[in-house]
Amino acid sequence: MNIFNRYSYLLILLITVAGISLYLFLPSFETEEFDQEVIDNIIEGVTTTTIISSETEVSENLLQENEEERPLQITEQEIQRIEEILENNKFDQEITQFDTYLLIGSDERSDKIAETRGYVSGKRADVIILGLVNKSNENTTLLSFPRDLLIKNSCTGKLERINASYSKNSCGGRAENLAAAIYSISGIKVQHFASFDFEGFEEIIDSVNGVEICVEQTQREGFSFELQKGCQVVSGLTTLNWIVSRSTEVLVGEKIVDNQGNDVSEWKLMSGVSDLTRIDRQQYVVTQLIKELKNFESINDLNKLINALENSFTIDENITLNKAVEILWNFRGIDLNEVNKLTTPVDFLTLDDGRQVLVLNKKISDLLEEKSIIDS
Numbered sequence: 587m588n589i590f591n592r593y594s595y596l597l598i599l600l601i602t603v604a605g606i607s608l609y610l611f612l613p614s615f616e617t618e619e620f621d622q623e624v625i626d627n628i629i630e631g632v633t634t635t636t637i638i639s640s641e642t643e644v645s646e647n648l649l650q651e652n653e654e655e656r657p658l659q660i661t662e663q664e665i666q667r668i669e670e671i672l673e674n675n676k677f678d679q680e681i682t683q684f685d686t687y688l689l690i691g692s693d694e695r696s697d698k699i700a701e702t703r704g705y706v707s708g709k710r711a712d713v714i715i716l717g718l719v720n721k722s723n724e725n726t727t728l729l730s731f732p733r734d735l736l737i738k739n740s741c742t743g744k745l746e747r748i749n750a751s752y753s754k755n756s757c758g759g760r761a762e763n764l765a766a767a768i769y770s771i772s773g774i775k776v777q778h779f780a781s782f783d784f785e786g787f788e789e790i791i792d793s794v795n796g797v798e799i800c801v802e803q804t805q806r807e808g809f810s811f812e813l814q815k816g817c818q819v820v821s822g823l824t825t826l827n828w829i830v831s832r833s834t835e836v837l838v839g840e841k842i843v844d845n846q847g848n849d850v851s852e853w854k855l856m857s858g859v860s861d862l863t864r865i866d867r868q869q870y871v872v873t874q875l876i877k878e879l880k881n882f883e884s885i886n887d888l889n890k891l892i893n894a895l896e897n898s899f900t901i902d903e904n905i906t907l908n909k910a911v912e913i914l915w916n917f918r919g920i921d922l923n924e925v926n927k928l929t930t931p932v933d934f935l936t937l938d939d940g941r942q943v944l945v946l947n948k949k950i951s952d953l954l955e956e957k958s959i960i961d962s
Contacts, residue, residue: 620765620779620902624758628740628766660745664937668745668945671935672738675946677773681960684727686774687717688765690752690781691868711752711764712784712830713868716774718959727926727959729950730869731768732861735932736943740766747943761902771930772950780901784826790875791822797874799828804837805856829867834859861944862929869927876922926959 691713714731733749741757751767752760765776782790791797796819806812810827813820815837820828828834838852933947954960 617903618761618781618900619759620761620904621758622775622777624762625765625769625775628757628763629769661938665745668736668935668943669738671945672736672771675949676771677949677951679951680773680775681951681954682775683721683960684718684774685721686777687719688761688768688776688779689713689715689717690761690764690779691787692752692781692783711749714748714764714768715868715872716768716772716776718774720959725926725959726924727928727954727957728869728872730865730927730929732865732930732932732944734861734944735771735930736935736945737767737771739763740770771946774950778902778904780899782899784830786899788822788826791825791871794875794878794881795819796821797825797871797878799825799870799874803856804841805834806837806853807831807834825871829864829871832859832864834863860934862932865929873922926957928953928957928959 690711692711712733714733716729716731718725718727718729720726731748733747735748736745737748737751738744739746739751741763748764748767752764757763758766761776761779761781765779769775798817798819799813800817801813801815804813804815807827811820811824811831813824813828834856835853836856838854840851841849842851844850930950931946931948931953932944934942935945936942951960955962
């Protein structure tokens, strides 16, 4: 088997772990249209029902974590500043030496998960990982995009967070709009995608009897999760709550419980928790999932995992998965340390109202060159 096929299959395996199922087992598996012509039209600003204004506006959902938050106030000076940043970090030419696979984790929430974290309803992209497989060598890269990364929507012409691009509008479907947003800042065209929701992620973890999470300090967030210092195997719900946590606390000193069983320990907010922290946790859990897959001894052992995916995972209709089982077994022994794990290069930009957005601080092509993933 040649090197290209080996690592192309490895990347498909990564997507499979996160949620791709097999037609062999799930003939009713959900697919979604993913039209490259539609994506090209979005990139070019072509739409049948909308004329894009040349004047930049701000999307209403920019920086709104839920419906109760105040709308974003952004000045003309800030718009000009952001546009200048986007222009300075725009790609010079298309990056075409990869086969590309987009993995999308949607924050569509079940009632059970909403109860533990107080979520509101919604469907935005909380996990955005672009898999890059070099066509000419063995290099495989997972490039994560922070959900709060600011972009200019190619369809609407409005400034918004990249995760808000995962919505259906007059230009195309959700995945098509997100693919166009990724191209607008990277010059990389997405060829295939797979998406899963939060509830599906929880079920995937539980189908392999949990994953091991190791932390340097005892940490928690309210009643949603608590992890002890060291390593522990945890459920899908605990794993999910840890991944999406924005207000993680760490234990100060020893844990103290009073006579009534109440925790009276001292806790403090963990410093530096951000969208980038969440990406680190996402990549960590994906790696743990792949390690769990290596424990499967037969294809039949996958049935529980596959059944967990039926109602929570969508792939584009252009992906052929008949060889996915073969891929899974042929590459369980792959050294995951050979896979490059990168995050889009960003800086925090503080607005006049005190809130922050993430903006590119260099061209994505420059990052790939620095890591020797593409030639300079």
